[in-house]
Amino acid sequence: MKHRAARLLFFSALTAVAAVYIAPVAFMLVGSFKPDARVLSEAGSWRAFFPAEASLQNYRDVFARVDFTRYLLNSLWITGAITVGGLVVNSLAGYAFARLRWRGRDRLLLLVILLMILPYEAIAVPLFYQVSLLGWRDTYLVQILPFIANAFSIYLFYSFFLGLPRDLEDAARVDGAGALRTFVEIVVPNSKPVFATVTIVTFLFFWGFFLWPQLVTSGDRVRPLPVAIATFQTLPPLRWGDILAFGVMMVAPVVAVFLLFQRWFVRGIAATGSKE
Amino acid sequence: MTEPPPAPRLRILHALPAGPLMALPAVLALLLFVALPFATAVALSFTDLRMGSPLATEFVGAQQYQRAFEDDSFRRALANNLWFAAVVVPLQTLLALGLALALNRSFRGRAAFRTLFFLPVVFPMALIAVVWQLIYAPGPNGILNALLATVSFGAIEPLDVLRHPQLALPALMLLSIWQGVGFQMVVLLAGLQAIPASLYEAAAVDRAGKVSQLFHVTLPQLRNPLVFTMLVTTILSFRVYDQVAIATRGGPLDATTTVMFETVRTVFDRQQVGLASAMSVVFFLMVLAVTLVQRALVRQEREID
Numbered sequence: 299m300k301h302r303a304a305r306l307l308f309f310s311a312l313t314a315v316a317a318v319y320i321a322p323v324a325f326m327l328v329g330s331f332k333p334d335a336r337v338l339s340e341a342g343s344w345r346a347f348f349p350a351e352a353s354l355q356n357y358r359d360v361f362a363r364v365d366f367t368r369y370l371l372n373s374l375w376i377t378g379a380i381t382v383g384g385l386v387v388n389s390l391a392g393y394a395f396a397r398l399r400w401r402g403r404d405r406l407l408l409l410v411i412l413l414m415i416l417p418y419e420a421i422a423v424p425l426f427y428q429v430s431l432l433g434w435r436d437t438y439l440v441q442i443l444p445f446i447a448n449a450f451s452i453y454l455f456y457s458f459f460l461g462l463p464r465d466l467e468d469a470a471r472v473d474g475a476g477a478l479r480t481f482v483e484i485v486v487p488n489s490k491p492v493f494a495t496v497t498i499v500t501f502l503f504f505w506g507f508f509l510w511p512q513l514v515t516s517g518d519r520v521r522p523l524p525v526a527i528a529t530f531q532t533l534p535p536l537r538w539g540d541i542l543a544f545g546v547m548m549v550a551p552v553v554a555v556f557l558l559f560q561r562w563f564v565r566g567i568a569a570t571g572s573k574e
Numbered sequence: 575m576t577e578p579p580p581a582p583r584l585r586i587l588h589a590l591p592a593g594p595l596m597a598l599p600a601v602l603a604l605l606l607f608v609a610l611p612f613a614t615a616v617a618l619s620f621t622d623l624r625m626g627s628p629l630a631t632e633f634v635g636a637q638q639y640q641r642a643f644e645d646d647s648f649r650r651a652l653a654n655n656l657w658f659a660a661v662v663v664p665l666q667t668l669l670a671l672g673l674a675l676a677l678n679r680s681f682r683g684r685a686a687f688r689t690l691f692f693l694p695v696v697f698p699m700a701l702i703a704v705v706w707q708l709i710y711a712p713g714p715n716g717i718l719n720a721l722l723a724t725v726s727f728g729a730i731e732p733l734d735v736l737r738h739p740q741l742a743l744p745a746l747m748l749l750s751i752w753q754g755v756g757f758q759m760v761v762l763l764a765g766l767q768a769i770p771a772s773l774y775e776a777a778a779v780d781r782a783g784k785v786s787q788l789f790h791v792t793l794p795q796l797r798n799p800l801v802f803t804m805l806v807t808t809i810l811s812f813r814v815y816d817q818v819a820i821a822t823r824g825g826p827l828d829a830t831t832t833v834m835f836e837t838v839r840t841v842f843d844r845q846q847v848g849l850a851s852a853m854s855v856v857f858f859l860m861v862l863a864v865t866l867v868q869r870a871l872v873r874q875e876r877e878i879d
Contacts, residue, residue: 305681308676308679309681312676312687315673316687316690316691319690319691319752320690320693321717322702322705322706322709322752323693323694323697325705325708325709325717326705329708337708338708338711338715338716339715340715343720387599387600387603388600390596390597390599390600391596391597391599391600391601393596394592394593394594394595394596394597395597398591398592398593398596399593400591400592400593400594400597401594402594403593403597406597406601409601409604409609410601410604413604413608413609415861415862415865416608416612416858416861417809417813417857417858417861418608419813419815419834419837419854419857420612420615420854420855420857420858420861421607421608421611421612421615421854422837422838422854423615423618423837423841423847423850423851423854424611424612424614424615424618424847424851424854425607425611426841426842427614427618427625427841427847428611428614430625443603443607444603444607444608445607446603447599447600447601447602447603447604447607447608449604449608452600476592477592477593477596478592478596481596502695502696505698506697506698506699506700506701508698508699508700508815508816508819509815509816509819509834509838512819513838513842523698523700524698524699524700524701525700527700527701527704528700528703528704528820531704531707531820538708541704542705542708545701545704545705548698548701549696549697549698549701552697553693553696556693556696557689560689563692563696564688564692564760567695567757567760567761568760568761568763568764570761
């Protein structure tokens, strides 16, 4: 009896915490379907979560007021290019550090490990200065190129490859395959977990990337979603329903992918924590 | 007797071994886009460089560092970052640990709870900063104000937290914890699941109670994930920028300004590259100090083993 009561108490407490925790998300989702005037006027009542009427008007408003499709495509292109480019160059480097012997390897590996400590915020100022001098602001390139090579990704690949059994690679090498072919044909197919981890971590980070794009974009042409929602919020007239609809559309693709590949997300995030 | 010399083509291939070739693109890009800019930041921090200034740039020694530390806004920013870390790191860690322990038990619906608490991790901070402005909306209709009025039976007057000198920073801390706790929880859960069951069995044989098991088995075994997640959260507390730039713009009266916000303001609004570079170097030294402490803690533990 006592055991059952404790279980019930535990479950109710957890549910209460969860309800408070998810409230902001529920509020955003529900508010995005409500007539604009009611978003704020009903925010403090239970009507915030159970609307009397719902429509897609706010979503239509977003497309009427700004070029949402453009921001979405910008974000997809920038984030996609950083992620895919990063998978290629960082995995190659990780493999060269983990498996191949060459002069200067250990010194360069130490450099990569040291660079892991350096957050990109510490180099934003000189990079911004350089880019301004060269007149490269408002381009895709300046939002992509500096972020493809990533010390942390190299390190994740490096430590994963170190842990792979060598037998398969040795067999391929004996058969006369070069290092690159061995890597592409043998190592990559056996390294799905680390590729998934790096993909997820990179994509999530750059999908939400704000500081750098805010510094280097001044118009709509190459502006990604996080900067766009911050500007949209300050665009008169202030309509909270539209802002929430913008927010839902901005996060929906990521949430959908997350729900589909949840196990990989959780494993990937946890993996970044256990690699110390 | 003598072997024929290798064909010239083969010799070229030998001169270009695979290792450096495969590492080259990433290493070159890291040097060009990370190492070089940082070296530039260090060099520029000793100059009075201003963007668009007709005056020649001069070497000014440590003057920019002195200026930064004499600047009231920058000093406030440093204090805010430290205060942010001092509040967020313990609170978020405790919350994440509690959730991880709760969700490590087996019960029906556990997976759904995990999904729910992890969800904000995939939300961009820019979006969270926008949505939470509605939660913090001034007037009796704001969610927070309505909630406070309900639980206090109307005793608490509606607040404008984001424009309140004492409450604005805690308000930003709260939304940061909301987003960050899921990450910490997931890493700690993975740590909990890696603890061998035999340790608990041994503790049970010794008649150790649940509380004793927590302090003598669980927490010591969780040491590395705890140290790691606390390091990451501390560094994230030093990096705080998006929420400030979007929700408060550093105000009211520098109450929510941060080192990164001051740095960006200095280079972007005031064009002062030299001063902003000095601020970047100070920021890096803060991150470096935390990293060294964490390394020392992990090493210490390895020596004990």
